[in-house]
Amino acid sequence: MEEREFHFTVTPLDLGATLKCGQAFRWNEEEDGTFTGVVSKAVVNAAQVGETLCIRISTKMCTPSDVVLTEDFWKNYFAVDVDYDGLHSLYRRNKNLGKCVDYAPGIRVLRQDFYETLISFIISQNNNITRIGSIIKKLSSLYGEEVGESKCGEKLYSFPEASVLSKLSVEDLAPLRAGYRTPSIIGGAKLVSSVFFEEAKLMEMSLQDARELLMEAKGVGPKIADCVLLFGLGRFDAFPVDVWMRRAMSTLFPDGLPKYVLPSAGIAQQYIFHYMRNANG
DNA sequence: AGCCAGGACAAGT
């Protein structure tokens, strides 16, 4: 059993909005207002006290040298290195984008695991956020490893390895009730576990080339490809457009986003998405 | 009961 604790000063930060805004599906709010999630093979509790982010990791499945136990891993996960104040002042040069940012400026784009993000967003297709989370939880409890428990004693399971998921059949995944997405879940795992697949290459490729490579997978179109590049590879220039974003673009940005936003369009996208879903109007 | 959901895809214009 390994345990670690890290503290970061993070500004601005709204931990709750960051974890619940639809980019991650593995964090659940505890009764005390903190969040418990499974990352890699560790159980993690995250708490915000003012501008301080407190991370507690406990695991029985990791070696002491596992990266999930290092401070750098969590700095990267919560994008502590990104200058959000600078991005916000840039975004506020546009009136409507400024309105979206100021609605929830503490939202940060997480840097999550590529493979888990790919499968999660394959599941997201024409689905609602609540059910995406419950399908992922079911998938993990069936084919992941038990890694610990939440504060209320619920057993928690790691996300299944690609090598495991890729060898399953649609019948094996029937309990997920994932409908027509099931073959694509297996297909995504097969893509990642293929000997020809190199995640690092996706970082070096142009955005368009990376999208097209991901879209070769069944069940991965332009929107899911952009989500994977943004949330699972830290490509902040990827700009996922779903039904909410389509509405936002026609009402708030009929002429498109300002050019100076494009290099970080994915981060801006999170503010717009959250604003459209939660601000009544 | 009926509409919608962080869409993709094939088939039809």
Added chain:
DNA sequence: ACTTGTCATGGC
């Protein structure tokens, strides 16, 4: 190159 119907499932 754009538009439309369809897909499986459950939350609301």
